[in-house]
Amino acid sequence: MNISELTISQLRSAYTAGDITPVEALRALAGEIDARDPGIGAYLSYDLDRALVDAQSADLSQPLGGIPILLKDLISAKGHPLSCASKFLENTYTAPYDATVVRKLREAGAIPFGRANMDEFAMGSTNENSAIKLCRNPHDLERVPGGSSGGSAAAVAANLAIASLGSDTGGSIRQPASHCGVVGLKPSYGRVSRYGLAAFASSLDQCGPITKTVADTARLLEVIAGGCDYDSTCISTPVPRYSEEIGKDITGLRIGLPTEYFAEGLDPAIRERIESAMKTMESLGATIIPVSLPHTEYVVAIYYIIATAEASSNLARIDGVRYGRRAEASDLTELYEKSRGEGFGSEVKRRILFGTHVLSSGYYDAYYLRAQKARTLIRQDFESAFSRVDLIAAPVSPTPPVKIGEAEADPLRMYLADIYTISANLTGICALSVPCGTVSVEGKPLPVGLQLLGKPFGEVELLRAAHAYEQARG
C-alpha cells in the first residue's frame, strides 16, 4: 500500500483497520516527498519530527484523526514557518499562533504537515511568482501547476499529500485544482474563518480544501467551516454535515450555463469537455438552462482594482520592522524602502503600486469607489441567474496550463485568464473545480476542471452535484 495515494476516507479506514499507524503513515509520506518532490517543488518545507509528536498522540476517533494536511504557506500554524513564498519572510518568520482553520484541524485530530509552495503572497496564477522555488505540474513537468495554491494542488495530484488547504482570492484554489486534476473548493465568503491567513484581499479571500475527491473536500469543509470570534466577517450559521449530504441524488437540479462564458477566448477543447460534462449532468437528472451574466466583461477590471487596493494596505505590515527581512538602513524611510524593495518580488510590487494608485486622493472615486459600485452589478447578475437555476456551470480556465516561462512576458493576459473564477470572489458565492477529463496538448493529456458555482452558503447543493458528477464520470 502506498499511503500517499490514499484519500482521507481511505487512510482513515486503513487506520481503523490497523493496517497502518499515523506515525508510519507520516514516515512513508515524508519518504515519498524526499524521493519525488525535488522534481515537482510542491513543498517549501515540512517538519517530520514535529508531526511525529502529533502523530504519536493522534486520536483516531476524531473526524480527521491522524490525517496529515498540507497547508498553503500563508496559513499560520503555531511553531511552523510562514513565508508566503516570499524572500521577505523566508527563514525569518515563524507563526506564534494557529489560524482558526488550523485550530479546527487540530481539534478534529488532523496533523498540520508541510508548507505548500505558492505564488508570492498569493499573487499569481502559475505559481511562477514563488520567490523560493519553482513548482511544476505533475501531469507535465514542463508546465505550470496553476496558482496561487499551486503547491497544494500539485502535491495532492502527485500523491505527495493526502489533502491540502489553499486559499482563493480570485481562483487560487479552483484554477490550480483544474490544472492538476484534483478537487478544489472556494467556500462562500464568511463560511470559513480567515483569521491566521496572511491576507491578500480581505473582502475576497477564502480558505478551502484541495483534495483527491469531492467526499474529502466535504469532510474537510465540515471541519474548517463555522463562526469565529476572531473574524467578524465569518458567519456563525450552523455547519451542515456535508459528508453525509453529498450522497443524495440530483434529479431536478437546474444548472445554468452563462452564454457570456462560452464566447471568444475559450479553448474549444475545454468547451467540449464542459459540454460533455453537462451531458453527464443531464443523464443524472439535471436540467441545463442558458443564463446570462451581462457584466462579465467588467469583472477582471473590477477585481484587479479591489484586490490590489486591499492588498496594498494588507501588505503594508510586511515592513521589516517587527519581523521579516530587514535591510541595513540609516533611517526609517530608507529601512522601509530597502526592506520592501529587496524583500518583495516584482508581481507583488506591481500590485502594491497599482493598489496604492487606485486608492490615492483624486483617483479613489474614479477607481475604487466605482469598482465597488460595479461589484454590486456583478452580484445582481448572479442573483438574477440564481433566481432561475440552482447552480451555474462554467470552465475554470480558458486554456490548459501554460508552459513554464510563457506567462511572464504578458501579465495582462494572465489577468484576463481569471475571468471565470473571480466573479465567485467578487460576489461571495461558493464555487469548486472538479476534474472533467483531459485535453491533449502536444500529445500530452492535461487535466481540465469543471467549475460549479453555488448560491451563498449553498455548499451542500454544490458538493452534492460535484459528487454525483464525479461518481458518474468514474
Add this chain to the structure above:
Amino acid sequence: MPTTDYLVSIGLEVHVQLKTQSKMFCSCPVRFGEAPNTLVCPICLGLPGALPKLNAGAIEMTVLAGQLLGCSTPEVVKWDRKNYFYADMPKNYQLSQYDLPLCLGGEVPLYELAYPKDAQKSIVHPGKVVRLTRIHLEEDVAKSTHHATYTLVDFNRSGTALMEIVSEPELESAEETVAYLNSLRQILVYSGVSDADMEKGQLRCDVNVSVRPKGQEKLGTKIELKNLNSISAVRRALNYEIDRQIGEVEAGRPIQQATWRWNDEVGQTEPMRSKEDAHDYRYFPEPDLLPVRTAPFVERARAIRPELPHEKVARFEASYQISHYDASVLAADRALADWFEQAVQGSTAPKKVANWVINNLLAELNARSIGIADCPVSPTTLAALVELVESGKVSNNQGKEIFALLFERPQDSPEVIAKELGFEPADSSEIEAIIDEVIASNAGPVAEVMGGNEKAANFLVGQVMKRSKGKANPKQVTEMILLRLRPS
C-alpha cells in the same frame, strides 16, 4: 494695527484614551507602566493573518461621551483604514472612522472655574458654548522612545481605544482654549470615560490657530500646533503663536498653512512640516470589520448617562440653597460632589455642610496634598460635626479644632473628641453666674439692651465668653442674656 484689532480662531483635535479594560481590537489588557511589549498579541502586533476583533465597550463609552456632549449618533457607523507608514503602527494603517463617525455635532460648555485662575475675573464670553464637529473612535499607536542611533517601540499601548474629539474653530483666546480643555476633561472624567490626564498622555491635543483682522469674515490661514503636553503648554504656545502670527501679518508676510511644533524648553513654536508634506492617507472602508448598528449602544448609554457638572451645579443651587459659585466648586470634581452629597444626606444644615467642605475640608486636603478619594474623614463624620456646631454644643472655633484632629483620628466621632478636649458645653449654672457678674459690672450696655438695642448685647456676650475662657456657647449666651434683659 494693535493686537486687539485681530480676531483669533482656535479649533482643537483632542485625543482621549478610553478607560476600557481591553484594547480596541483585541483582548490584551490596557495597563500602564508594565514591562515593554508584554501586553501584546498577534492582533496588536500586526502579525500576518491577524484580524481586528471589535471591543463593544469602547463603542459604548464613545457613544456615552457623545450623549454627554449633545452629539447625535448615526444609525450605522463603519471603520476605515488610514494608511501611512510609521514604526509605531504595526499594520502601517490605523483603524479609524472617516466619513461615518460614532458622534456628530455636540458642544462643550465653558465652565467658569475651568478658565485659568487669573482669567476667571475677566471672562469675555461668560456661558460660552463651543460646538463640536464630530467624535470618532480609533486605535492608538505604539509608544516610541528615540535614542541617538536607534528607536525603541513599546506595543503595550498599540491598539488601545482612542477617541478623537474635533471642535469647530470657535475658541477666541488661549484662556478660552484652557477653559475648553478643562471643561471637556471634567465631563469625560465625570462620566468615567477617561482619566484624561494630559501629563500621562491620556489626553493629547493638536491645536489649529489662525488670526484675521477684525471685520474679515473668512478665517485666516491656520497653523496646526503639535507637541502640547500640558494645559499650561497649550496656553503658552497659543499666546506665543497668536502674537507671532499677528506679527507676521503686520509685517506683510502672509501665513502659510503648515504644522508647527511647540518647543516647551525654549518657549516658542517652530516649523515642523509644510502642507505639501502632508500624507495621502488613502482612506478606504475596513474590509475586515462589518459596519456597526448603533441602536443598542445608544440605548445602553442613555441608561447609564451620569449627571453633568453644570446640571449638578443647577441642582445643588436649588436643593441646598447654596450660591452658584459654591455649587460650582463642589460639582467640579465628581468624587467631591458625591462626598458632599453623602455628607448632606440627613443633615439639617446643607448650606453649612457646603461651607465646611469648601472652607475647611478642601483647605485641609490641599495642605496634605491629597484628593477627596484619600480623605480619611468620612462624609457622615463631617455631617455629625456640623450638627454638633449647629446645635450649639460646641462653638465654631472648637469645631475647627475637632475637625483638624479628626484627620489624625478619623475613626473617632466628633462627640468623643469634643469631650476629650473639654468642649462640653459649660454647666449652665456656671454660665449663669458669669452672666450675673457681667450684668452687674456693665451697667451702660445693660441699660442699652433693656432699652431695646439688642446689638448692645454682643458686648456682654463677648465679656461672658472671655470670662468663661471660650467654654460657653455664644449663641446660648446671647439667648440667656436677652431672656433676662429684653424688655417684656
